[in-house]
Amino acid sequence: MQILGNELCLAILGDTEEVLDRQVADASVDLIFVDPPYNIGKRFSNFYDKWPSDREYAEWCYRWLDLCIKKLKPTGSMYLMTSTQAMPYLDLFIREKLTVLSRIIWAYDSSGVQAKKHYGSLWEPILFCVKDKKNYTFNADEILVEAKTGARRGLIDYRSDIPKPYNTKKVPGNVWEFPRVRYRMDEYERHPSQKPEALLRRIITSSSNVGDLVLDPFAGTFTTCAVAQWLGRKSVGIEFQEEYYRIGLRRLNIAGDLNGEKLRPPAKTYVRKNGPNSNRGQAGLF
Numbered sequence: 001m002q003i004l005g006n007e008l009c010l011a012i013l014g015d016t017e018e019v020l021d022r023q024v025a026d027a028s029v030d031l032i033f034v035d036p037p038y039n040i041g042k043r044f045s046n047f048y049d050k051w052p053s054d055r056e057y058a059e060w061c062y063r064w065l066d067l068c069i070k071k072l073k074p075t076g077s078m079y080l081m082t083s084t085q086a087m088p089y090l091d092l093f094i095r096e097k098l099t100v101l102s103r104i105i106w107a108y109d110s111s112g113v114q115a116k117k118h119y120g121s122l123w124e125p126i127l128f129c130v131k132d133k134k135n136y137t138f139n140a141d142e143i144l145v146e147a148k149t150g151a152r153r154g155l156i157d158y159r160s161d162i163p164k165p166y167n168t169k170k171v172p173g174n175v176w177e178f179p180r181v182r183y184r185m186d187e188y189e190r191h192p193s194q195k196p197e198a199l200l201r202r203i204i205t206s207s208s209n210v211g212d213l214v215l216d217p218f219a220g221t222f223t224t225c226a227v228a229q230w231l232g233r234k235s236v237g238i239e240f241q242e243e244y245y246r247i248g249l250r251r252l253n254i255a256g257d258l259n260g261e262k263l264r265p266p267a268k269t270y271v272r273k274n275g276p277n278s279n280r281g282q283a284g285l286f
């Protein structure tokens with residue numbers, strides 16, 4: 001196990017069950033974002049993401065889910081992802097322990113190879129759960145999006161005494177469209193299932209406050225910690241593959257080298273010619 005950090009973030013190299021058990025205090029975390037391996041046969045550096053059966057995968061998940069729940073504050077929230085096929089197992093398990101407030105669909109288009117004999121998969125499920133449905137953080141006003149009425153001109157609300165334009169902003173519904181991370185995007189890192197910064201920005205903004213503690217038990221490229229850091233939240237990220245841990249140390253500005261080796265961003269052959277260099281950390285990404 002290795003732990004390195006700065007004033008806002010701790011990046012931990014190690015197995016998540018062991019780290020959660022030994023390094024994270026019970027009832028200390030405000031928000032957990034969980035994006036585990038999905039049991040679909042991806043290769044994560046030296047780790048192959050395939051369990052002998054669905055049941056064995058689910059049982060492994062139940063162990064770290066119980067630990068995550070133990071680490072959440074009584075006012076805490078958890079966002080949980082897995083594959084569409086595995087989510088029913090986790091949903092049944094979690095709804096007995098937490099209140100599931102939303103079942104979110106993260107939808108995206110894909111330019112990759114499309115299925116020809118069935119309907120291709122273009123979404124991933126996310127459960128939004130809380131420990132106490134009467135006492136949790138939800139900063140609705142900070143994540144408002146444009147309400148798409150379909151109307152070409154401004155609609156007027158005649159229901160009140162003085163007619164006024166309809167509110168054009170709304171809290172997002174439970175279908176979220178964010179593009180997947182592509183090679184040409186500034187945020188791209190070399191990892192098979194990096195999540196978009198915009199997705200984490202919405203989750204962290206709505207379900208935590210400045211100074212709160214955010215935990216990501218399967219940090220990958222440490223997207224959660226990077227976004228938490230921009231938003232002034234503290235964070236702990238856990239990842240057991242050194243290749244990805246190194247990405248996290250660089251992305252979070254925790255270290256410039258590890259074991260004498262420089263930490264470098266992915267070398268890209270593509271150089272963006274037009275437009276701004278980066279849209280990271282700016283408003284309007286919801």
Ligand SMILES: C[S@@+](CC[C@H](N)C(=O)[O-])C[C@H]1O[C@@H](n2cnc3c(N)ncnc32)[C@H](O)[C@@H]1O
Pocket residue numbers: 014015016017035036037038044047191193194195196217218219220221222223224238239240241244
């Ligand atoms: C789906 S990816 C997370 C991607 C991450 N959300 C991001 O944006 O980069 C899951 C990660 O969990 C890591 N992992 C798998 N099993 C683990 C374990 N037992 N302990 C710690 N990390 C683990 C994998 O190496 C992989 O990087």
